[in-house]
Amino acid sequence: MGDGRRNDRNPAMFGASQLMRWSLSSCSNFPQHKYFYINQPMTWFQAQNYCREHYNDLATFESYDDISMLEPTFPYEYAWIGLIDDPKSWKVNLGNKSNSWRWSVTGEPGKTTFEAWASSEPSFGNAQETCVNMDTDGTWIDTDCTNKYSFVCYTVTKQSEKVYNFFPTVKSWNSAQEYCKEHYTDLAMIENAFENAMVFSKIGGKRAWIGLYRVPWTWSDRSNSSFKNWDDTDPNHFPLNGHCGVEGPHHKWLDTSCSVLQPFICQQVTRLTTTLGMQIMTDANMTDPAVIEQFLQQIHARLTHLGWTDFKLQWKNLPSNQTQQT
Template structure:
């Protein structure tokens, strides 16, 4: 015996996490000087968040009456995520071989490292002392590659050619496994023993994240920025021409918030099943599977609810 069940799926959410996101963001200029963290808190309390700007279309919708020399937006490179520690945030250090953050938290930074000098030190080398240094990825260094043998055993090969980090990565992936992934002192000593010079290792990061966790690489930097002048410029402000600079997060500036109205979408679905669709466990499993599909397609900040209409039982031959 089958049951025909009509269910109405109520979808509440913000839309796609991309440049074509819908509905469009609305921007609000707040002429109340605050530091970056205070501005973020204000925007989250009054609107959706400190402004995310991920396209020229977004820029075109910044109102012409937004009168400011500089104003905070929602882009930040939080040093808590990458300075000394091996964090798990979007802008934390990752290993080339996996694309993931450290499993063990092991690191061997030289004192004073990493310092993100000139705001472009996003790749890591090992010095002749076995310590780690953050470097400009375009710098030319020798490097070490590794191979995995017998499923778990690693062997390391020194390559004397001078290459950028990306070119070294490509070479290692073509001829070996990858640049070294170092998760403990034993592995660090093995790479150190293989390297008679300063070498690239497989550690890198992608700096700057949006306050609302939007994954967008759109940038509108003013020429010469970011530069991390003085070593403490981890937040971004924009000028009236809508070009950006990195600034000291403690400076008090006006700021821009954005608001995204939530969507409410109703989808009518009809199931033919011999399962009890009203069972909470079955209901939850279906919603979980639908949520996974939506997440994979870039949707964010949504929740799903069922509204189950009266069931109609029909006999089958």
């Protein structure tokens, strides 16, 4: 008869406490670069193909520590590195590359196909023109973001229609963006000819900032490194088509035509990997994939909160002859 007490524990879910093991593999957040000078004059794209075939890619630099790994005495006058601002992704069309045009409100390229560029625009003049204003005839012009112009903000109604507001006060593009985000939705986003005509009707013959901008220069290996080591007068878009980066004397960078024949620098990248093993005691059913997945998600969230990056968790049960029960 027993003592009348029920055991509500589900043996299938809990069972006896067991010793379990799981492993944590972590890759260094900072890849280890090794650089190789190649004295075979090629165009930038030829050099890129060579490096990808024989190494990893053209050289990427993420810090001055990487620069210090280069030969102290520069062996050539100039050498290609992996930096490029390919006009196919910003001049031919709006594009969806990381250096393509994007609207401030989304911050993402490839979200619209409408464009109203003036003749010969965008031009990326002096390698500085990465923000856009509407000209007095309603066409778009890229210009230096630090220039000061009037600007147009916008909001969206409940009917999903855009309402544009023109401000004659002159500001830099960034200051205008801050104002629009604080008081409206953002700088004007224009997605079709009708909306372009609406903005044009507001500006009254003035030039005005709209929300189009881009972030120039990308790395061949698609690194998101924001490190820059340009020479004092570069980039300057010299000679009017300077879309590829070279390293010059003192390891400073310059921009020049991608078709110039130069020696180049390749890179070999490795990542340091650390594997840790841990053991836990639990009475949960760790043969259930759903339970294991939930456990790993909790551990992942905890480690991420503690600052871990670029790691993988893997569950592994001990062999049955090593399992301890209590």
